[in-house]
Amino acid sequence: MTTAPASSPTRVDALVVGGGAAGLSAATVLARSRRDVVVLDTGEPRNAPAEGVHTFLGHDGVPPLELLARGRAELESYGGRVVEAEAVGGHLADDRVVVECADGSVWAARHLVVTSGAVDVLPNVPGLERQWGRGVVHCPYCHGWEVRDRRVVVLATSPAALHQAGLFGQLTDDLTVLVHDPSAVDEAGRERLEALGVTVVDGPASALVECDGVLTGVETPTGVVRAEAVAVASVVEARSAVLESLGVPVVDLEMFGRVAARHVEVDPMGRTSVPRVWAAGNVADPMSQVVMAAAAGTRVGAMVNAELVTEDQERRLAAR
Structure with a gap:
């Protein structure tokens, strides 16, 4: 994991906020598609206290931090980067999503994927x-x-x-x-x-x-x-500071007559209500296990790349 660059804003194709299973999966799909992708992460996964990850086919019992270390290594092998930084806010600027971090660094991405996860309130x-x-x-x-x-x-x-x-x-x-x-x-x-x-x-x-x-x-x-x-039963609270600053609403999820979680709503492909802003994992689906979060991240990564492909084609055609 590297630190944020001193100069900013730094422009990338895609920025991922949150380096858990969903975020690393999304970023790896994009990196394998030769996109310039950066993951901002604070190293505080929701499942850190657990001894092992379960019901993840082929990875049963793997300690959570070991699974994430493997994921980072895979991402970096394709040219993706993980940067140690806390995203605290964001705004839209023309065809970019601009994200500000606690350390003062600023990132500008064509698309933003938020996989910041959730916390359990006991x-x-x-x-x-x-x-x-x-x-x-x-x-x-x-x-x-x-x-x-x-x-x-x-x-x-x-x-x-x-x-x-x-x-x-x-x-x-x-x-x-x-x-x-x-x-x-x-x-x-x-x-x-x-x-x-x-x-x-x-x-x-x-x-x-x-x-x-x-x-x-x-x-x-x-x-x-x-x-x-x-x-x-905990109350699952989405880590939603960046999404809320962009105008993405956070809603209550009720189960058995009580508020069981607060999360952001996305469409089946992971789009939020704000253009160029996507979400996956527990921030969008608070009941997802690790395997589900990883799958959602993979889907969002593919959809973001598809959007980028269309944008690139339109620009080339317009230039002709």
Whole structure:
């Protein structure tokens, strides 16, 4: 990863903001099409706390940072560049998208692809963030196999907990739903869970309990609920500063009667509502796993190159 150039604005064919699976995939497609492409990245992937990437065919168990290192090397082998910089804003200028960075550098690209990802906002329970990606999980498809047959506590903060309990109940028979928010589990939901053999405990949760850094339980006003893993639904917030500065709206995604995420809307090809501005990965689809984000980035990279090809042809024809 290199630093931003001292002189600016630096003009490129395509600029990618965010160097995760989506961004590197988009940039690699463009580099392989002989485009001058730069990725701006801060090195803070959403899945950094996880031990490995799962359900990515051929890459199962690869540590997230190792996967990204491989991706950067592949991109650079085709002439693409990854620059260490934080994009903080942008605007349109004629046939370019101009992006400003925190270090003062400025980039001007014919097309901008934003793959800045998202962050997980967790309930305010001491210990949740510290255990995030280890003892605390959210996705049964990302981490479920790793907690199979273990003592799992679903922290019920919204009605989504009933859905989550069903998914994790497929993986273990030792399942407890801890009602952190009373509105999360109504009487009918409680009866359903108990009829299915799921233990329901009233909270709220006051803290996680650890021994030598290993999760052992969840503290409540009436005692400690033993746990080897805690499943919790985060609120997924898009990293959208650049998109919002360009006028791309951020919208709420509601699931199970609550706001589960905030993201930007794109068309099936990844176009936003602003010309020359595209988005892929968790910033646009907050529920995407790594393999889905990579696929979306590949599609957007191909579409951007197709747009560039058409523009180049029109310019050559106009010159004649």
